[in-house]
Amino acid sequence: MRVSILYPFSCLLSAALVSGEASEAACDELASVLPNSTFYPEAPTYNASISSYPFLQLRLHPSCIVRPNSPHDVATALSILKDSNCTKFAVKGGGHNANAGFNNVEDGVTIDMQSLNHxxxxxxxxxxxxxxxxxxxxxxxxxxxxxxxxxxxxxxxxxxxxxxxxxxxxxxxxxxxxxxxxxxxxxxxxxxxxxxxxxxxxxxxxxxxxxxxxxxxxxxxxxxxxxxxATTLWGGRTVYHPNATESLLTAYTNFKMGEFDPYAAGWVTVRYNHTAATFSPISIMWYTKPAQKPGALKQIMDVKPQLMDGKVEAPISEHTRNASRQVVADPERTIWTTTSFSISPRIMHRIHKLWADLVPEVSKQYAYAKPIAELTFQALPGPPRNGSSPNSFGFTADETPEKDLIFLQIIFTFTDAAATEGFEEALKDFLKLIEGVSKEEGVLHRYKYLNFAASFQDPFSSYGGDQKETLKKVARKYDPQGVFQLQVSKGFKLF
The missing domain is CATH 3.30.465.10 (Uridine Diphospho-n-acetylenolpyruvylglucosamine Reductase; domain 3)
Structure with missing residues (x-):
């Protein structure tokens, strides 16, 4: 019970008091102090906020939603919530994290930052x-x-x-x-x-x-x-024939093991559509110096046969607007997880084979949910260097993850909530098997990228023990009552 020792007024000690009535009382107080920023379920603004989440599993229903218009409104809301008998709350920025409850809350209060969009x-x-x-x-x-x-x-x-x-x-x-x-x-x-x-x-x-x-x-x-x-970028989506999968994985492996090119970015994905029973290899790559294209991307771009070539030279805003259409076109449910490994000649092929052999059978069990599975490989950024201010990821300045490491994202997208638990267990199984293969190859790396981590993972521990302890000290210093550890509904916590 280390948390309750650190935070003597722990909400853990009064969990029985945390109820729908408590959150409703908090909402009433918020509405009295922030009347133009607090919205109940019958309000159009409330419903618009819920429907703005890009994935269906995120569309929970808090007792009320607060949309602050200034930092002072945020401070007011936090003060009320802190004194509200441990009412659970969540904070929504863009709402794109796929873990249910990380940016919204059932009952409780959601602070939707949408109005702070300047x-x-x-x-x-x-x-x-x-x-x-x-x-x-x-x-x-x-x-x-x-x-x-x-x-x-x-x-x-x-x-x-x-x-x-x-x-x-x-x-x-x-x-x-x-x-x-x-x-x-x-x-x-x-x-x-x-x-x-x-x-x-x-x-x-x-x-x-x-x-x-x-x-x-x-x-x-x-x-x-x-x-x-501002600059233009050259690149975009290329879809290959299924027969090109091994060639694409080899090309990306060679890209990672070859001379580092700081202007080449992006990822490769193998996508399995269970309804159509098809695998689709895809690259989504960009080159930030169009006059010098394709640079180190040449081998990836030369993989054949190709079914669709969507590469263009365009401003960043056009590339991101096009990518958004893929996300918002048809909202579904999605869950994902991640791991990392050092590049080697065989590792991407071994991981893909393991996944491709098993994913049709896993998907078949939940065919009613029309699942689509994806396996995505991409590079990690490098750490701060040349005396730059540090971040929290635990890489030293002399490490080169941008050259050596790949992080993997394993994804299921589906339509029926009843399949959620099954797909989550499948992700855990895939993760165990893939990390086993990576360990066998001697390339498994500790790091888990937080933005793609599943709710059952602990990305902070993957930063390294000393780094997590440092984060804990900062949390104690700036949040001594543990409000963000104990009242925020879910998320990756330090304690």
């Missing part, structure tokens, strides 16, 4: 200031008007907040590293209600912790991001 470019200092409710499409559209861009998401409908506090992988990550390392300042509301800035000189321990530690310390209300010159 994007502005600061004159003279080349900083893009982004509200925590902004989507990346908003950021790119505004910044490109000033011939600037940012280290953001590769799908426009992804939110800025969870993406950046979980790490963030950008088109420019091979060259510049994690997106969170392009944050120059976080504006944060602490559980005390105090609004602070976290940057290299002010609260630097909190600054590092927020780069990978997510919501364990406070609610970020604004990100100040380093701006980069």
């Amino acid at each position: 994007v502005e470019v600061a004159l003279g200092d080349e900083v893009v200031r982004v509200g925590a409710g902004s989507l990346w499409q908003d950021v790119y559209d505004v910044a490109e008007k000033r011939n600037l861009t940012a280290m953001g998401g590769r799908i426009g409908v992804v939110g800025t907040a969870g993406f950046l506090t979980g790490g963030g992988i950008s088109f420019f990550s091979p060259e510049h590293g994690w997106s969170c390392d392009a944050v120059v300042n976080f504006e944060v509301v602490l559980s005390s209600g105090k609004i602070v800035n976290a940057n290299a000189t002010s609260n630097p321990d909190l600054f590092a912790a927020l780069k990978g530690g997510q919501f364990n310390f406070g609610i970020v209300t604004r990100f100040d991001l380093k701006a980069y010159p």
